[in-house]
Amino acid sequence: MSQTYQPKKRRRARRHGFLKRSSTKAGTNVLKARRRKCRKRVSVQ
Numbered sequence: 001m002s003q004t005y006q007p008k009k010r011r012r013a014r015r016h017g018f019l020k021r022s023s024t025k026a027g028t029n030v031l032k033a034r035r036r037k038c039r040k041r042v043s044v045q
Contacts, residue, residue, distance in 0.1 A: 017044040 014020065021027035021043050034042045 012044055014022065016044045 018031075021031050031042055
């Protein structure tokens with residue numbers, strides 16, 4: 001049986017990156033919430 005998680009930098013950035021988050025209303029809310037909590041990383045860079 002193979003591993004289910006095959007990490008790729010590009011896919012990670014495209015799916016969960018800053019631009020993707022900024023482009024949607026829900027994503028913008030996520031960024032706001034993480035900024036409010038003073039997270040070191042707001043999104044995947």
